[in-house]
Structures are given as C-alpha cells and as structure tokens.
Amino acid sequence: MTNQQDLEKQRRLTLQDGKAWAGAFGTSNHAGKSVNLNTALQLSTVWACIRLTAQAVSCLPLSVFEKQANDDRVKVGNDENIAEVICDSPNQDQTPLEFWETKVAWMLATGNAYSEKVESTRRLLALQPIGSHDCHPVRRNDGELVYRVHDRGKTEDLPREKIFHLKGFGFGGDVGLSPIRFGAQTFGSAIAIEEASGRLFGAGLQASGVISATQRLDKGQREGIQEIMETFVGSSNAGKLMVLEAGLEYHRLALSPVDAQMLENHRFSIEEMCRWFGVPPIIIGHAAQGQTMWGSGVEQILLAWLTLGIDPICDRIEARIQKQLIRPTGNRRRYAEFNREALLQMDSTAKAAFLSTMTQNGLMTRNEGRAKLNLPRMDGGDVLTAQTNLAPLDKLGASTDGNSARAALRAWLSDQQDERTSK
Incomplete structure (x- = not known):
C-alpha cells in the first residue's frame, strides 16, 4: 500500500515541477497565449521548420563502419546487431527513415529525444521510441542519473544504460533546451497575430467602409439598415452587390495603420520563428523583402543551411550512437556515419561533377562511382x-612507348626546323 501511495505521489504535478506544467498548459508570455508543442505546431512556420529538417536528416543513408589496422574503413553489414537496428529495422513498427525522422522532430521541438533500448544478453534488439513529454532525466541524491518514464498510467525509473538519449543545443547538463519553451514570447506573439488576422478577415465588412445618411434615422430605420448590412458581413458574402437608397451613401475606408502593421508583423514573425530553428526562411517558402525564390543566392543559402543546420544534427546523432550504442559493446573501432553525398541525389549536375572529379583524380574507382x-x-x-x-x-610519370615516340617525333621536327632556319 505504501508503494502504491508513493507511486501516486510521483505522478501528481507539484508546484516545483515546472517542465510538467509547461508541457501540459504551455509557457507564459506577454501575448497571453498558451505556448506548447500542440499550439506551436498549428503555426505553419513551426510545422515547416521541423518537418523539412527532420526529413532532410532522415533521408540520408546511415551505415556502420569499422577501422582496420591500416586505417582503412570497411562497411559493416546489416547482419550485425547494431547495424541492423539503426540502419535496417529499429523496431517492429518503424522503418529507419520513420525512426530517425521521429527522433529529429522531437529533438527540434523539445530539445530531447528518447528511446528505450531493448536488449538480450548485451545484444541490442530494438530501439523503442518514447515521447519527450513522457520521459525526463532525474539526478538522485547520490548523483546517479535515471530516466523517469510515464507509460500508460505508470511511472518507472530506468537506468541510464536502458535509454538512448539525443540532446539538442544546450549549456551542458542532462537535457537539451527546447526552442518552443524559450521562444515562448515569439511563438505567443505569432499565435496572437494569427488569431487577430483571422478575426479581421472573418469579419468581412468590418474595416471596409461606413454608411452615412443625409437625414436623421429613427429606430425602425436603423434596425432595417442593420438587417440589410448583416447580409453582407462575413467572408462567405464577399462580392455581393449592395443597393443603397433614401440618401444613404457608402464610404470606403482604407486599411487602418494598426491592421497594416499587423500584416507586416506577421511577415516578421515568420523570420523570427525560423531563427529559433536555424532554418533560412527561403527554405520554407518565405522570401524576405526584395529576395527572389531562385538564383545562385538561394543556392548559397541552401548550402549554408546544410552546413550549419543539417550537418551538426547528423554529428550529434553519430556521436550519441558511438557513445551509447557502440562503445558499450567494447568495439571502439566501429562508428556510424550518415552519407552526406545523398543530398546531391536530386541535383544531377552537381552529382555528375562530383563523380567526375572523384574518379579522374584517383579518389574513387569507376566501379565505386x-x-x-x-x-x-x-x-x-x-x-x-x-x-x-x-x-x-602506379604508372604516373612512367615512360611508355607512345610517349617516347611522340617525344622523338617532336625532337625530329624541331631539328628539321632548325636546319631550314640556318640555310
């Protein structure tokens, strides 16, 4: 009975459990909007930044290699347990692409991604994903790190050896930092702008104009005009023709400075949210003022995103695989690596230039290409x-029969030219 009471006590939210409250009810901000993963994902910018980054990383082929005595690298086949799990079948339900897409999405949104390691006699069998809201690390009084997992109404502490933990950007410590939590002011303002713009356009005639009369109207006339005007209010009634009589006049109003500023703020909020996720706005289809959607400038922006955004995420995953999956097996010659060349897959010109350079400079055989x-x-x-x-x-610089013949012919022609000149 005591154990059950302790378990129920752990499951209850306390005033000190800030992360749990933030995940359930959102982080406070000056806009007065609840900012959590659910409300943030309703913003198209947040959705696009997380989706595109997760897809870009998960589509890269992942392989396990082993260093040989002469510093050669040999690819480990997927029949090995770790290579099979991370490269071929992470668990019973997901493909490798779906698994890594899930992990990167959680890491981008919350700063952390968790998976439970399913093992048998020190052999890795599967990686079962755990939602970041259902798991968090806890340091006990003796300094031991455990992971508190909430699953189907139960709470369990798992040792660190049972959890595969991907951490995003942070200042050290046991967890990565969540951009949605720390960017609550930016995301809260964006949610408020979305709601305000929705009300603006949903009101239809609200900011379009006013009706004036040349004479005083009684109560019945006012009510009649009000009934007529209600038939033109709302986006579903846009475009209807309005007929005015009895000296009534319609005066069109320009968009108020407040509304115009709101639309400009909407554009700015897109760029602000992209900064939190490290994604250039052009990647999600938003061109900044004066920027086009094509050309060498956009190409350089894309390369910068791959270098500063995608590659560091790949490095984080590779380092965690090395530390938490490969190193415990005792084989420190092995390592996992994403094939970044796959990013050239859809660019036939760049891929042809890459293969041509590699094969013509002795870095790759033609069969490898x-x-x-x-x-x-x-x-x-x-x-x-x-x-x-x-x-x-091994033949570079060596003299061949063909080279000798060409050299002799050039020498003979030079001698003949000298003789004619001397005569």
Missing part, C-alpha cells in the same frame, strides 16, 4: 586512375 548510380560493375573498373591520360596511379 557506378555503384552510387546503381549501375552494374564493369571489368577493369576497379583501378584508380588520374587525369594524366587516365593512367593507373
């Missing part, structure tokens, strides 16, 4: 070649 295009291997395609007549690397 063909494999990246899903083409079959060819005989003689496993030799490294360089730009000098595409000769094998």
Whole structure:
C-alpha cells in the first residue's frame, strides 16, 4: 500500500515541477497565449521548420563502419546487431527513415529525444521510441542519473544504460533546451497575430467602409439598415452587390495603420520563428523583402543551411550512437556515419561533377562511382586512375612507348626546323 501511495505521489504535478506544467498548459508570455508543442505546431512556420529538417536528416543513408589496422574503413553489414537496428529495422513498427525522422522532430521541438533500448544478453534488439513529454532525466541524491518514464498510467525509473538519449543545443547538463519553451514570447506573439488576422478577415465588412445618411434615422430605420448590412458581413458574402437608397451613401475606408502593421508583423514573425530553428526562411517558402525564390543566392543559402543546420544534427546523432550504442559493446573501432553525398541525389549536375572529379583524380574507382548510380560493375573498373591520360596511379610519370615516340617525333621536327632556319 505504501508503494502504491508513493507511486501516486510521483505522478501528481507539484508546484516545483515546472517542465510538467509547461508541457501540459504551455509557457507564459506577454501575448497571453498558451505556448506548447500542440499550439506551436498549428503555426505553419513551426510545422515547416521541423518537418523539412527532420526529413532532410532522415533521408540520408546511415551505415556502420569499422577501422582496420591500416586505417582503412570497411562497411559493416546489416547482419550485425547494431547495424541492423539503426540502419535496417529499429523496431517492429518503424522503418529507419520513420525512426530517425521521429527522433529529429522531437529533438527540434523539445530539445530531447528518447528511446528505450531493448536488449538480450548485451545484444541490442530494438530501439523503442518514447515521447519527450513522457520521459525526463532525474539526478538522485547520490548523483546517479535515471530516466523517469510515464507509460500508460505508470511511472518507472530506468537506468541510464536502458535509454538512448539525443540532446539538442544546450549549456551542458542532462537535457537539451527546447526552442518552443524559450521562444515562448515569439511563438505567443505569432499565435496572437494569427488569431487577430483571422478575426479581421472573418469579419468581412468590418474595416471596409461606413454608411452615412443625409437625414436623421429613427429606430425602425436603423434596425432595417442593420438587417440589410448583416447580409453582407462575413467572408462567405464577399462580392455581393449592395443597393443603397433614401440618401444613404457608402464610404470606403482604407486599411487602418494598426491592421497594416499587423500584416507586416506577421511577415516578421515568420523570420523570427525560423531563427529559433536555424532554418533560412527561403527554405520554407518565405522570401524576405526584395529576395527572389531562385538564383545562385538561394543556392548559397541552401548550402549554408546544410552546413550549419543539417550537418551538426547528423554529428550529434553519430556521436550519441558511438557513445551509447557502440562503445558499450567494447568495439571502439566501429562508428556510424550518415552519407552526406545523398543530398546531391536530386541535383544531377552537381552529382555528375562530383563523380567526375572523384574518379579522374584517383579518389574513387569507376566501379565505386557506378555503384552510387546503381549501375552494374564493369571489368577493369576497379583501378584508380588520374587525369594524366587516365593512367593507373602506379604508372604516373612512367615512360611508355607512345610517349617516347611522340617525344622523338617532336625532337625530329624541331631539328628539321632548325636546319631550314640556318640555310
């Protein structure tokens, strides 16, 4: 009975449990709007930033490699347990793309992503995802780190060895920082602007004009005009033709400065929210003032996003796989790595230039290049070649019969030219 009471006590929200209150009811802000994951995701900018970043990372192929004695790297097949889990089948329900998309989405939104490690005799069998709102690390009085998991009405403390924890940006400590929580002022203002603009356009005729009369109207006439005007109010009645009589005149009003400023603030809030997620506005389809949606400038912005936004996330995941999944097995020669070259998959020009450079400078064989295009291997395609007549690397600088003949012919022609000149 005592254990049950202790369990119920742990499940209750306390005044000191700020994270639980923030997740359930949102973080306070000057706009007076509740800001939590649910309300933030109703903003198209937040949805697009999280979706595009999570998709960009999850679509990259992930592989496990092992360092050899001569510093070569050999790819580990997916028949190995860790490679099979993280690269082929993380759990019974998800594909690798869905799993990593989920992890990156949670990390971007809350700063943390959790998965329970399912093991048997120290062999990793699966990674079961846990919602970030249902798990959080706790430091006990003795300094031991445990993870408190809420699952189907029950609360359980799991040891750190049972949890695979991805942490976002932070100042150290046991958790990453949530942009939605710390950006509550920005997101709260954006929610307020969305609601205000919705009311503005939902009111229809509210800011479009006024009716004036040349004579005083009695109560019945006012009520009659009011009934007529109500048939033109609302977005569903936009475009109807209004007929005025008895000296009534309609005066059109321009958009008030307050409303105009609200629309400008709406544009600015998009850029502000993008800053919290490190995504350039052009990536989500929002062009800044005077910026076009195409050209070399946008291409450079995209490269900057891949370098400063996508690559650091990949590095975080690779480091956590190394620390929490591979290192406990004792095999420190292995490591996981995303194939960043997959980002060139849809750019045929960039991909062709990349493969051409790699094969013509002795960094990749032609069969390795063909494999990246899903083409079959060819005989003689496993030799490294360089730009000098595409000769094998061990033949660079060596004299061949053809080179000797060409050199002799050039010398003979030079001698003949000298003789004619001397005569």
